[in-house]
Amino acid sequence: MQTQRWRAVCELIVPSRPGIIWVPAVDYLTIGRLYRIQVLPKDQKEQLWAPDGGPPEGCTADGDPELTRVGVLPMADLAVGALIGRIGGSTADGAGDQDRTFLFSVGRYCVIQAPEMPKVGALYLAVNDTRSNSMLLRGSLKVTVETAF
Structure with a gap:
């Protein structure tokens, strides 16, 4: 297995404040470059946030597969409460124009390769939840973004 070297791009809090759905993470991703997005443990414990209607202790960035929603999720086949990227x-935007944006699951750990035209631009992070329930999310996650070099 090839070992990749990583350089920090940014650290951010998702959501950055209550009522924010899509949090800007990186202004522009270089086409073809690898990016690693992680929610690292804090004080040796998994970071948690709490989607509305879920258990009070919350869930990790992998989401809560027991939670269900009436309404449109950005990624319907992914657990409610999972960290997603666009x-x-x-x-x-909501999920965004599928012809011009690239929506993907992040969870606690993800490595992606920035896609080619026309699906280029800024990287945004959010919780996989309906628009109205996203506003009721309690807590936040500290996320790191790195690029391969």
């Missing part, structure tokens, strides 16, 4: 679009 390349392209804006902070005002």
Whole structure:
């Protein structure tokens, strides 16, 4: 297995404040470059956030497979409460135009290769939840983004 070397790009809190859905992480991803996104343990414990209606202790960035929603999730086949990413679009978008954006699951650990045109642009991070339930999320996660070099 090849070992990759990583360089820090940014650290951010998701969501950055209550009522924010898509949090800008990186202004522009270089086409073809590898990026690693992680939610690292804090004080030797998994970081947790609490989607509305879930257990009070919350869930990790992998989400809570027991939670269900009536309404549209950005990624319907992914657990409610999972950390998701999107390349392209804006902070005002929902899931985004599928022809121009790239939506993917992040969870606690993800390595992606930035896609080619037309699905390029900024990297955004959010919780996989309905728009109205996203506003009720309690807590936040500290996320690191790194790039291979």
